[in-house]
Amino acid sequence: MFSKWSWLLQAVCTLLSIYSFGVSDGYARSCGYITPESAVVSLESSFTAYCILSDYCLDYGNLRADKVIWRIQTKVVPKEHYSIINETVSRVTFNDTSILASPLTCNILVAGSIEQNIYGIQVALGFSPDKPENLSCIVHQLQTGRKKYSQTCTWEPGRYTFLDTNYTLKSRWPNEEFPDCLGANNSCTSTAVVFFVDLEVWVEAKNALGIVESDRIVFDPIKHVKPLPPSNLSLNSGELPRVLKLSWENLFHEAPLELRFQIRYKIIDSINWIQVPLEDTATQRDSFFIQDLRPNTKYVFQLRCVTSWGEHWSDWSKEVVGFTAEDKPTKGPDLWRKISPVHSPENWTLVLIWKELNPSEANGIILKYDVSILGKPPLHFQQQFYSLNTTQLTLNVENGTYEVRIKASNSVGESPASVLLIPATNSRAPVKNLTAFPKDGKLWVEWIAPKTDVNRYIIEWYEECDNLTCASEWQQESGTKNCTFLRGGIKPRKSYKISVYPLYSNGQGEERSIQAYLEEDAPAIGPTVRTAKVGKTDALIEWEPLSVEEQNGFIKYYNIIYRTATGNETVVFVDPSKTEYPLSSLSSDTLYMVQVAAYTKNGGKRGPAFTFTTKKFAEGEIEAIVVPVCLAILLFTLLGVLFCFNKRDSIKKHIWPNVPDPSKSVIAQWSPQTPSKHFHHSKDQIYPEGSFTDVSVVEIDKKSFSEQDPKPFDLLRKEKNASEGHSSGIGGSSCMSSPRQSVSDSDEGEPAQNTSSTVQYSTVVPNGYRDQIPSVQVFSRSESTQPLLDSEERSEDPPVLGSDNSTPRHRYFKQNCNNDDTVMDEPHLDGAKQISPINEEDAAGPQTLQMCSSGPDEHDVALAGAFHPSPKGLAAEFETMRTNAVTEDEVPKCYLPQTVKQGGYMPQ
Known part of the structure; x- marks a missing residue:
């Protein structure tokens, strides 16, 4: 760092020489300088520097000391550190020298307010050396070479000075000085060693800020010798299984000094050393017997020594390994x-x-x-x-x-x-207060011993698992113990069942067991929940306990979390012994989400979410509504049946009136033979068996017709011959059947019989009765031989008389047929044999008697007159019947009118 600033200072000085204000004798001269130059400043004291301007520069540019500016590197020193001695001297003072740095420069303002550098110095900061402490010296025995010993003195130099500091080790005898030993910062080694003479030794520390010496010590080097360790160690087991002989070679030989020894040993895989007592090896020797060793065991030995007067032990020797001999086992197996x-x-x-x-x-x-x-x-x-x-x-x-x-x-x-x-049974006293807990990375077991003396304890344990294949481990402990740790491979987050058996001299005590974990954690997964029962406002949920492998610890409690799709969560704490829980105060017909979380002391884990919907009705609520309704319906039904039973005669009269039996009529005695079959096509059975038969009885008084209007009978006579070829006998039911000759061709031969005979025909009405008129009516010839009762004749019908006006003459009727010439089976014939009287409405209605003829001829007029004999209403009725008559295309062909002779039929 100083070299860099020196280069900068040199550059500044060069610039100052180039731009110096005065030149004398061809040499450039500076306008000033700083004193002291290249100062070494203590960090513990103040520092003052002076900038002195040259006399010949005072008048040049009007330069004075009050225009001097001090700088530390590039920073301007504050004005409060300045002081002006005179017009040529400026002083700067630093009470805190820690702010100083190189270079420190003196600058001055020249014309134009230009700052011109005048001079600069390097400043070195540091401390004066501390007094060296704890000076000590040791004499090392050398392994090889001409020099057998070397002396090394060490000391503590104190704090770092930040300056170049020299340490010199000085020594002398009382009457002789030895050369200085220039050493490193805290030690110095010399090979000039003389025994049995006291040597005075001290250390001198020196730098630019001062010189200081340590305290002086006086010692005999022989007392500070550190000998070399013994070499060539060997072991001999001999015949004794518990004794080994250790032998070695000593390398220090300085009479009259003797050596003391220290021996240590250990089993080969152990980390703990065992030392032989020092008093056993305090004399000079080269071998030693180590006793109380384990038989058939591998041992490691080391050895070191010290002089009898000395304080410094040698280093440990190299290790030597040996085996002890075998011995018989000391105890039987557990x-x-x-x-x-x-x-x-x-x-x-x-x-x-x-x-x-x-x-x-x-x-x-x-x-x-x-x-x-x-x-x-x-x-x-x-x-x-x-x-x-x-x-x-x-x-x-x-x-x-x-x-x-x-x-x-x-x-x-x-x-x-x-x-x-x-024993056959464990009948002895067990241990008490068995506990297990982790400590120092091990699983400890503690118990209280029974009052009876115990020979030993057996501790048995195994890892709990669901597949029941976990192997058990065990260990034996002395009867004097009441605690131990399990010495097997105990795993964290695994549950162990631990059992303790006390063994007595005369038997075995009962076992005591406990579960324990070496280390617990949160469960691996959460319980899976499901519903066992769901009601309207409650639900019973259940879950399977976690397996032992999934628990990772003791389950402290369960958390049940449930909520609706839009509601807040509800949390319930449940005892760990529970596997089901009833949820109450739920909303009906609502979707709920529920989860169960299992917690150990180290945390918890939620299981998967499960959804269920509460019922709309509670259990038995539907039955409470349906059963009363059904009972009410049943009660009303029974009451209706009882009412109908009590009123059966009245109901029968209105619904099922008494109908004479046509089979018992006298007409059966004189009616022609009825064909056994009707010939209709099988697929034209449009009126099935069981159709209701309505018998219409029409009596026509010839006299009344002849008096009022003889045309009907005349018309009938005219149609006689035409009808004979197409009529069938009584009982014939098929249209276009083979012609059948009447009993008599004359309607005048037997007037008495004609007027006294009554021909009855039935009208087959499908799915209708009385006033309910079906869309299609079928007329069938009745075979009844029983005459009509007088009570059945309607008083409103006018009598129809014969030609002699004494006996009512018969009557006109018409029979509807199918469109096709088909054959009707006998079941249809039988179904058409039910007979009932026709009332006035039936006789008069246009739909009751549907005419089937070849066209609107005189026969229609005759029929109209037969059913309406009144002279006033004859023309109207006739017109009505013709208007309502069915056309030829709509009505199937039927029989032509027939005239009833003696044993025959009247014209129809």
Whole structure:
């Protein structure tokens, strides 16, 4: 840094020489300078600098000290640090020298307010050296070379000075000075070492700000010797299994000085060293016997030494490794058992298990295990012996008490026997207040011992898992202990079931178990919820508990979170023993979302969301409405049935009036033979079986017709011959049937019979009755032989008399037929045999008697006169019938009018 500022200062001086205001004798001269030059400034004191202007520059440009400007590098020093001594001297003072930096320059304003540099200096900041402390010297024994020893003195130099500081080690005898030793900052080494003479030693520190010396020390170098460590170490085990002999070679030989030794050793894989007591190795030697070692164990040894007068131990020697000899095992193996019934509780599968001995207990390589098992009375189980090299033995035995002994053997001998008494039941006292908790990265188990003396404890544990394949581990502890940590591979976030068994000399105590975690965490997943029952305003939800692998800790509680699509969440806390919970005060017919979260002490996890919809009606609410309504309907129905039953005669009279039986009529005695069939086409059965038959009885008084208007009868006579060829006998029901000759061709031969005979025809009305008039009516000839009763004759109908005005003459009728010449089966004929009287409305209505004729001829007039004999109404009725008559294209062809002779028919 100083070299850089020196270059800058040189450049400034060059510029000043070039632009100097005065020139004398050909040399450029500066107008001033700064004192002191190249100052070294202590950071603990103030600093004052002077800028002195030259005399010959005073009159040039009117330059004076009051125009001087001080700068630190490029920064202007504040005016309060200035002071004017006279017109040629300007002074600047720094009480805080930490603000100083190089270069410090003196500048002046010239004409035109131009700042011109006059002079500059370098400033070095630092501290004066501190007094060196803790001066000490040590003499090292050298490994090789002509010089056997070297002396190294060290001290503490104090704080850093920021300046070049020299440290010089000075030494002398009482009457002789030794050359100075120029060392580093805090040490200095010299090879001029003389024993048995006191040497005075001190340190001098010097820099630009001052000189300081340390305290002086006086010592004999022989007392500060650090010898070399012993070499060529070796071990010899010999015949003793617990003793090793360590031998070495000493490298320090300065009579009359002797050496003291320190020995340490450890097992090869251990990190803890064991030291031999110093008083056992305080004399000069080159070997030592180490005792109380473990048999058949690998050890590491190291050795160091110090002079009898000295204070400085040598470094540790190189390591040497040795083995101790084998010895017989010190204890028997830890023994335990597993019992499971086979086929029946009276038989056991007994599995004996034991642990391998530790190297410190085995004292060698275990070659075999000798096992003996003896059954206790009342068992008749003789003692059996087994020799094997595994750590497990499986036996099938009876349920009972057994004594098991086991010994481990190596090449030297066998161990003491380990004894396990296997009782039929665990009838002894158990431990109390069993607890388990993590501590220092281990899972600790504590308990309170029973009052009875315990020989030892068996601690058994296994990792809980759902597949039931987790293997168990166990360990044995002394009967004097009441706590221990599990020495197996304990994993975090895994649940362990721990059991403790106290073992007595005469049996085994009952087990006590507990669950524990080495480290807990939040559950891996949340419970999956579903609904078990849903009502109108409530719901029962349930969930499966998390598996042991998913819990990661003890479940402290469950959270149930449910809400509607637009409502706020409701949170319920549930005990961890619960797996279902009823939700109440819900809204009916509403969609809800529900989740269940499981929490351990380290956090929780929500399960998947589940949605359900509450019912619109509560359970039994629909039944409460439907059942009364059904009962009411049933009650009204029963009341209606009872009412109809009580009024059956009246109802029958209005709905089912008494109808004479046409089959019992006297007309059956004189009617022609009825054909057995009607010949209609099968597909023209437009009036099925069961159609209701309305019988119309029309009596026509010939006299009345002849008196009023003889034309109807004349018309009938004229049509006689035409009708004979196309009429059929009584009972004929098909149109265009084969012609049938009447009984008599004359309507005048038998007037008495003609007037006394009554021909009845029925009208087949499908799906109609009485005043309900169907669209199509069918007339069928009745075969009844019973005459009409007088009561059935309507009084309003005028009598129709014969030619002698004594006996009513018969009558006219017409029979409707189908369009096609088809055959009607007998069922249709039978269905057309129901007869009922025709009332006046039926007889007079145009739809009741639908005429089927070849056209509007005189026959229509005759029929009109037959049904309306009144002279006044004859013409009107006739006209009406002709107006309402069906055309030839609409009505199928029927029989032509027939005249009833004796045993025959009247014209129709």
